[in-house]
Amino acid sequence: MAQRELLEAPLPVGGIRLATVAAGVRYQGRPDLVLLEAAPGSRCAAVFTRNAFCAAPVHLAREHLAQAAPRYLLINTGNANAGTGAAGLADARACSTAVAAAAGVREEEVLPFSTGVIGEPLPVAPITAAVPQLLAGLAADGWADAARGIMTTDTQPKLCSARLTVDGTEVTVTGMAKGAGMLRPAMATMLAFIATDAAVAQPVLDAVLREAVDCSFHRISVDGDTSTNDACVLLATGAAGNGEVTDGDSEAARALAEAVGDVCTQLAQGLVRDGEGASKFVAITVAGGEGSDECLAVAFTIAHSPLVKTALFASDPNWGRLLAAIGRAGLADLDVETVSVRLNDVLIAEGGCRAATYTEAAGAAAMAEAEIRIDVDLGRGEASETVWTSDFSYDYVRINAEYRT
Amino acid sequence: MAQRELLEAPLPVGGIRLATVAAGVRYQGRPDLVLLEAAPGSRCAAVFTRNAFCAAPVHLAREHLAQAAPRYLLINTGNANAGTGAAGLADARACSTAVAAAAGVREEEVLPFSTGVIGEPLPVAPITAAVPQLLAGLAADGWADAARGIMTTDTQPKLCSARLTVDGTEVTVTGMAKGAGMLRPAMATMLAFIATDAAVAQPVLDAVLREAVDCSFHRISVDGDTSTNDACVLLATGAAGNGEVTDGDSEAARALAEAVGDVCTQLAQGLVRDGEGASKFVAITVAGGEGSDECLAVAFTIAHSPLVKTALFASDPNWGRLLAAIGRAGLADLDVETVSVRLNDVLIAEGGCRAATYTEAAGAAAMAEAEIRIDVDLGRGEASETVWTSDFSYDYVRINAEYRT
Numbered sequence: 001m002a003q004r005e006l007l008e009a010p011l012p013v014g015g016i017r018l019a020t021v022a023a024g025v026r027y028q029g030r031p032d033l034v035l036l037e038a039a040p041g042s043r044c045a046a047v048f049t050r051n052a053f054c055a056a057p058v059h060l061a062r063e064h065l066a067q068a069a070p071r072y073l074l075i076n077t078g079n080a081n082a083g084t085g086a087a088g089l090a091d092a093r094a095c096s097t098a099v100a101a102a103a104g105v106r107e108e109e110v111l112p113f114s115t116g117v118i119g120e121p122l123p124v125a126p127i128t129a130a131v132p133q134l135l136a137g138l139a140a141d142g143w144a145d146a147a148r149g150i151m152t153t154d155t156q157p158k159l160c161s162a163r164l165t166v167d168g169t170e171v172t173v174t175g176m177a178k179g180a181g182m183l184r185p186a187m188a189t190m191l192a193f194i195a196t197d198a199a200v201a202q203p204v205l206d207a208v209l210r211e212a213v214d215c216s217f218h219r220i221s222v223d224g225d226t227s228t229n230d231a232c233v234l235l236a237t238g239a240a241g242n243g244e245v246t247d248g249d250s251e252a253a254r255a256l257a258e259a260v261g262d263v264c265t266q267l268a269q270g271l272v273r274d275g276e277g278a279s280k281f282v283a284i285t286v287a288g289g290e291g292s293d294e295c296l297a298v299a300f301t302i303a304h305s306p307l308v309k310t311a312l313f314a315s316d317p318n319w320g321r322l323l324a325a326i327g328r329a330g331l332a333d334l335d336v337e338t339v340s341v342r343l344n345d346v347l348i349a350e351g352g353c354r355a356a357t358y359t360e361a362a363g364a365a366a367m368a369e370a371e372i373r374i375d376v377d378l379g380r381g382e383a384s385e386t387v388w389t390s391d392f393s394y395d396y397v398r399i400n401a402e403y404r405t
Numbered sequence: 406m407a408q409r410e411l412l413e414a415p416l417p418v419g420g421i422r423l424a425t426v427a428a429g430v431r432y433q434g435r436p437d438l439v440l441l442e443a444a445p446g447s448r449c450a451a452v453f454t455r456n457a458f459c460a461a462p463v464h465l466a467r468e469h470l471a472q473a474a475p476r477y478l479l480i481n482t483g484n485a486n487a488g489t490g491a492a493g494l495a496d497a498r499a500c501s502t503a504v505a506a507a508a509g510v511r512e513e514e515v516l517p518f519s520t521g522v523i524g525e526p527l528p529v530a531p532i533t534a535a536v537p538q539l540l541a542g543l544a545a546d547g548w549a550d551a552a553r554g555i556m557t558t559d560t561q562p563k564l565c566s567a568r569l570t571v572d573g574t575e576v577t578v579t580g581m582a583k584g585a586g587m588l589r590p591a592m593a594t595m596l597a598f599i600a601t602d603a604a605v606a607q608p609v610l611d612a613v614l615r616e617a618v619d620c621s622f623h624r625i626s627v628d629g630d631t632s633t634n635d636a637c638v639l640l641a642t643g644a645a646g647n648g649e650v651t652d653g654d655s656e657a658a659r660a661l662a663e664a665v666g667d668v669c670t671q672l673a674q675g676l677v678r679d680g681e682g683a684s685k686f687v688a689i690t691v692a693g694g695e696g697s698d699e700c701l702a703v704a705f706t707i708a709h710s711p712l713v714k715t716a717l718f719a720s721d722p723n724w725g726r727l728l729a730a731i732g733r734a735g736l737a738d739l740d741v742e743t744v745s746v747r748l749n750d751v752l753i754a755e756g757g758c759r760a761a762t763y764t765e766a767a768g769a770a771a772m773a774e775a776e777i778r779i780d781v782d783l784g785r786g787e788a789s790e791t792v793w794t795s796d797f798s799y800d801y802v803r804i805n806a807e808y809r810t
Binding site: 119 | 485719721759
């Protein structure tokens with residue numbers, strides 16, 4: 001059995017170097033441009049937003065990935081370069097070309113990523129001007145600065161590492177992400193970059209990423225809004241020197257998938273904890289479902305309910321709002337008599353009404369916690385799913401009412 | 406062609422009397438209990454919430470409607486009697502029985518309705534104690550007081566009338582509604598009561614109500630949360646003396662359907678205008694769709710987006726959030742090049758990006774209005790749908806964080 005440990009301090013990954021500068025994309029004096037370099041021979045798996053209005057850099061990154069394995073990822077904040085049409089695509093291309101020319105690689109070996117305001121032209125000049133400084137500053141221990149450099153309304157960097165043994169070789173997985181708002185990832189989250197020094201065959205790497213994203217970024221929501229710029233990238237440099245993992249069913253592949261899953265889950269939960277205006281971290285588990293789909297339908301209906309979210313903000317055990325959300329989740333023939341609901345360890349409702357043992361004091365005590373578990377049992381099957389979300393506060397409204405000003 | 410006019414001042418309806426008292430269901434000295442009496446021989450059509458956790462009075466009203474045409478509707482605020490199980494059903498029955506006994510009708514001729522906090526036992530005693538006073542106070546001009554008596558967090562009563570001619574006879578339609586929050590009606594809205602003095606056959610009355618609800622209460626959303634207590638009732642007393650409308654395809658049936666539709670739309674829009682914390686009234690029209698379903702999917706995705714709603718609150722023409730919402734609405738093969746978006750009369754986006762003619766000043770001026778039209782053209786078909794919604798403000802959070810305290 002492969003051992004693994006999850007660390008909040010970032011470990012460098014053999015074959016990966018990063019640099020971060022304040023290029024002045026939108027604000028002066030604030031780190032806003034990151035370059036990540038992967039050693040030659042690295043493999044890359046990536047998933048992108050399902051939003052039909054996906055951003056220019058997403059289009060270009062997809063195009064480039066189809067042609068070559070990337071050597072450089074260029075990530076700017078302050079401007080999403082989304083809803084910018086043909087001009088936006090040309091701007092993304094100009095940034096990639098500048099990196100390729102200065103680094104001596106082909107344009108398709110550079111992937112662009114952008115996050116920030118939608119619909120405004122990308123300021124290309126400050127980005128291309130900063131490329132020499134970025135290349136000069138590349139360092140293996142650049143993860144912490146980079147995790148800050150990709151933040152927008154995030155208040156904390158999200159960064160973590162896992163260490164595991166693959167076929168007797170010690171291997172590292174390190175990842176960073178940013179999120180904050182417009183956060184209901186579909187295919188991936190806002191921006192997440194994970195790297196490992198393991199040697200992994202491309203189909204295995206693709207499967208490892210898909211599985212990890214599905215149980216992490218696809219299980220969170222801050223506000224139900226899916227970004228135009230979501231992207232999650234997994235790089236494997238092979239620098240650890242293990243024999244390449246080519247069998248997706250091998251113990252090595254499984255160990256790697258679990259480690260990448262751990263890193264993604266840690267990052268995804270970090271995004272929720274730092275969701276715009278979030279004062280609570282809420283894990284919603286729906287068990288006893290006939291299938292995964294209906295558990296997720298109920299969990300996300302609760303996670304997106306403004307009434308549940310404002311009650312969480314107020315620490316008000318207004319469990320009627322939970323029942324109302326469960327009841328409108330669209331489940332066919334839901335028998336409310338079999339449904340039970342717990343807040344942390346307090347049974348609040350069963351048999352279609354308030355539990356006989358429930359007291360308002362116990363409910364209020366549970367809701368006063370900063371971390372809250374909402375456990376729903378549908379009582380009609382074996383499936384179970386967990387999603388993570390945050391509450392809805394004055395600050396969410398303030399941040400999003402003031403975001404562009 | 407039948408003529409009709411829509412009036413904001415309520416007109417009495419022949420055969421209908423109402424009374425309102427302050428029974429002290431939850432608060433003292435505030436009107437909270439309404440009795441509506443329909444003359445013998447009146448017909449009734451009703452639609453109720455699709456929420457699986459529907460309230461005890463909804464269960465009982467459905468049961469009674471299957472047995473008899475109602476003579477009395479008893480409506481309390483302050484307590485929803487939802488999530489209350491078998492005890493809740495017994496409580497609803499006790500209230501109905503009290504009215505039936507005092508009025509000398511059968512229990513199944515009384516329909517109970519409740520709205521307010523979910524999950525707490527209904528205080529039966531103050532309700533039954535007030536029944537004699539209600540019966541003594543019944544009056545044809547009781548609509549205005551009743552519309553206030555059914556309010557919860559509503560700040561304004563919603564009430565309107567239409568007058569039309571049916572086969573040469575003058576006919577009146579008057580309706581009242583309450584809403585405010587937990588407002589994304591499914592089958593009907595929170596509580597709406599409409600009455601006409603027209604003589605209408607039952608199948609025609611049922612069809613008239615279904616059609617009216619579908620184009621009014623089913624086209625609004627404040628927060629995407631569907632209540633456990635939604636109900637919409639249409640009474641027809643026949644007191645106007647017209648020949649009974651028995652043919653659903655007749656001009657008379659059409660005129661009546663349009664008048665009831667007008668009244669329902671006016672009430673539904675009133676609910677949105679008075680949505681919890683609402684500072685803007687927003688009409689979202691999605692045209693150029695392949696079918697009604699995809700137009701509604703896009704319109705409701707926009708209407709439910711917390712990012713769009715906070716931008717509306719801030720009067721910020723942050724149209725990128727509109728594109729992001731359209732792009733995640735789940736439409737297969739949406740070609741963003743054919744989509745255009747207008748704010749009032751300002752073209753803001755077309756061809757997948759900002760319109761060449763767009764200026765921030767024009768967008769800001771449009772967003773500064775209290776009434777805003779968001780017009781989306783998908784450019785791929787002939788279908789069109791309109792929904793109405795409100796913005797997302799500090800006050801929405803405040804009202805729902807403080808609701809139970």
